[in-house]
Amino acid sequence: MRRRTLFARLAALISVSTALTGKPMSEAEAAADLENTVYLDIKEGRVTIQLLPDLAPKAVERVKTLCRQGFYDGTPFHRVIEGFMAQGGDPTGTGSGGSKLPNVPGEFTKVKHFLRGTVGAARTSDPDSANRQFFIMFAPAPSLDGQYTIWGQVISGMDLVDKIKRGAGGSGSVSGPDKIVHMRVASDVKPGT
Numbered sequence: 001m002r003r004r005t006l007f008a009r010l011a012a013l014i015s016v017s018t019a020l021t022g023k024p025m026s027e028a029e030a031a032a033d034l035e036n037t038v039y040l041d042i043k044e045g046r047v048t049i050q051l052l053p054d055l056a057p058k059a060v061e062r063v064k065t066l067c068r069q070g071f072y073d074g075t076p077f078h079r080v081i082e083g084f085m086a087q088g089g090d091p092t093g094t095g096s097g098g099s100k101l102p103n104v105p106g107e108f109t110k111v112k113h114f115l116r117g118t119v120g121a122a123r124t125s126d127p128d129s130a131n132r133q134f135f136i137m138f139a140p141a142p143s144l145d146g147q148y149t150i151w152g153q154v155i156s157g158m159d160l161v162d163k164i165k166r167g168a169g170g171s172g173s174v175s176g177p178d179k180i181v182h183m184r185v186a187s188d189v190k191p192g193t
Contacts, residue, residue, distance in 0.1 A: 033050075034185075034186040034187040035185065035186075036050065036051040036052075036060070037049065037050055037185070037186035038063065038067060038152065038184065039182070039183070039184050039185075039186055039189055040157075040180065040182075041181040041182040041183070041184075042160060042178060042179075042180060043178060043179075043181065044163045044164075045157060045160045046156075046157055047136075047154060047157030047158070047160050048154070048156040048157055048186075049119055049152040049154055049155070050152060050155045051063065051064070051151060051152050052112070052150060052152055052153065055109055055150060055151070056107040056109075056149050056151040058104045058107060059104055059107055059121050059130060059149045059151040060151050062101065062104050062130075062131075063134070063151060064185050065101070066089075066183075067188075068185060068188065071091075071099055071132065072132075072180050072182075072183035073180060074179055074181075075088055075089055075090060075091050076088060076093045076177035076178070076179045076180075077164050077165070077178050077179070077180070078090055078094065078095055078168075079095060079135075079167075080164050080165060080166045080167055080178075081166070082138070082166050083138055084137070084138055085135040085136060085137050085138055085141070086135060086136050086138070086164045087122055087133060089122070089132045089180075090133050095133070098132050099131055099132040101131065101132075102131075103126075103128060103129050103130060103131050104121065104131065104149075105127075105128040105130075106123070106127040106128050106130065106148075107149045107151075108127070108146050108148070108149060109146065109150060112150050113142065113145050114137050114140060114142065114144040114145055114150065115137060115140045116137055116138065116139055116158065117136065117153055117154035117155075117158050117161075118136070118152075118153055118154075119134055119136050119137075119151060119152035119153060119154065120137070120144065120150050120151065121133070121149040121151055122135050123148065123149075127147075130149055134152075136161050138162065164178045165177060165178045
């Protein structure tokens with residue numbers, strides 16, 4: 001049963017790829033695509049993020065590792081600024097908490113830009129301090145280009161991201177912030193969940 005459902009998911013990806021690019025995606029490419037896709041479940045529903053390992057391999061590997069550890073589950077969006085971005089991934093909700101893993105060096109690019117739906121690695125003033133926090137852009141922010149690592153792009157559910165409760169507070173002062181329900185690598189998710 002699970003194999004049949006996985007095949008159906010792969011067939012759907014191949015179909016979408018063909019419609020978007022005009023050329024069919026192989027079954028192997030579709031399976032790799034699931035490995036480089038994250039499902040971000042929030043109270044409003046599921047947001048699908050395409051990972052960009054060619055652009056930021058270390059950041060993508062870190063996100064996948066943390067997803068597989070369940071690190072993001074239940075963490076708040078502690079800094080959500082209208083017209084700018086929604087930031088999450090800190091279990092303390094203060095913006096200063098992190099994982100036990102070492103920081104990831106910056107993987108900056110000027111090839112891809114911070115546009116609506118771009119997902120980037122949050123960091124301190126140290127360019128090599130990205131660890132676990134991330135942000136999703138509500139609008140373009142050219143000032144971030146080449147300054148922050150881009151590791152993903154929202155490919156569906158941006159309307160749900162738009163509904164995340166606004167608020168900010170470096171000391172966790174966002175009143176009742178929205179939280180991540182689950183954040184999983186798509187290839188690890190059982191069909192129907």
